[in-house]
Amino acid sequence: MSDQDALTPRVFLVRHGETEWAKLGRCTGITEIELTPEGTTQVSSAAALLVGAGKLLDPSRLAHIFVSPRRRARRTFELLMGSPSPGVTDWEQRVTYTEDIAEWDYGDYEGLTDGEIRRLRTERGLDGEREWNIWRDGCEGGESMQQVSKRLDRLILQIREIHSRYMNGAKPVDVLLVAHGLVLRCFVKRWLGLSVDSPFNMMMAPGAVTVLSYKKNNISEPAIHIGIALPTSEESGKR
Template sequence: MTTPRVFIARHGETAWSLSGQHTSFTDLPLTANGEKRVAATSRAMVGKDRLIDPRHLLKVYVSPRLRAQRTFELLVGHEQQCGPERVVIDDRVQEWNYGDYEGLKTAQIRALRREKGIETGHEWDIWQDGCENGESPEEITRRLDEVIAEIHELHSQNQTAVRKDVMIVAHGHILRSFAMRWVRRPINENPALLLEAGAIGVLSYEHNNVDEPAILLGGAFIVPDDDENDDDGK
């Protein structure tokens, strides 16, 4: 069995990701620069001789937000080998619901909490405190653990010589949380993980074992097998 991977792709730049405003349900488009950068990432990283081979994508989870869907289109949507039957728009990978903090920067959120007299013994930290009238770390954990269990099952059922990867196209906080839960760590440990707008991270398994999920710190490009058709793709 070729060890499968999970690619976590954050949507491209928006006006609010650029300014540092928390964006969950506000449906902002990508900026022009965001579109250009995702298209450049696709040219460099997606194709049969690249890091991500669309033919080997067993399933793609995409957030319902338009910025994530547009990012998917720019990354792999034009690849005929990744058919629409493999792509699922899934609420479970939408961004952390920021509730009352939607559109605010971290400094503004902390100032608002001080005005309200919310005392926690530390400055606001989403990983520990969650969001007023939004989601808590426990709620995020529950929905992500469902997705992770589903992916583990998919990989367990597809132990073949052909690589069967999964991709998630979503958002910064939810994907950082996903990476922590993938390696079975609580997200309230304040993960020191970064994922730039438009960036792609890679998760996999140690020892080719689906019971040993791991973060893949460096992933090699894929060289097509000799018996794979060469006349299509990038």
């Protein structure tokens, strides 16, 4: 990890582990569903490799954690972070469970696959001129692009307030988000100042970790790490 990376506040995005509906490609918004055994393993393996003192996601460097209140996200958070590290105080005060980072509300499309949604819409005479696109068109009975953007922008503002006073690295103020695949990809777009329906293709596997930050320690230049160096053993020893 470079000196620049060590100084600049970061945001870690973690998608919850695999569920049966995620495995089948079913839209899972408000439905409460458990992680599969494979999903539990995904998160536990990531935690062993990436979480801990001197590792990429160091609990002592976290100023705040935002977690979706859905059961699959809460369980992922528990598996990822485990018990607070020694020396980490006020742990419970650092965690907020918030609907701002809950999955997109799929409304009438809850539990359906992409193919099923398109067939349903075709049968109802919709999408004659252009194909349905959730990023642009939202979900009937659920959320629109504008509604999702509004709540994510509210959360981004909170995070920027946490980061703004310590952009020079005087105090570690990393932030962790534990949530869902679609809404986290929306979050990346809004973090970069892009519209949710911008053509920016992304993939995020269950249990995956994404890192956001800023260029040149400048809060006006939000950025995404398309690749990040892991801390060396030497750097780990210094912490």
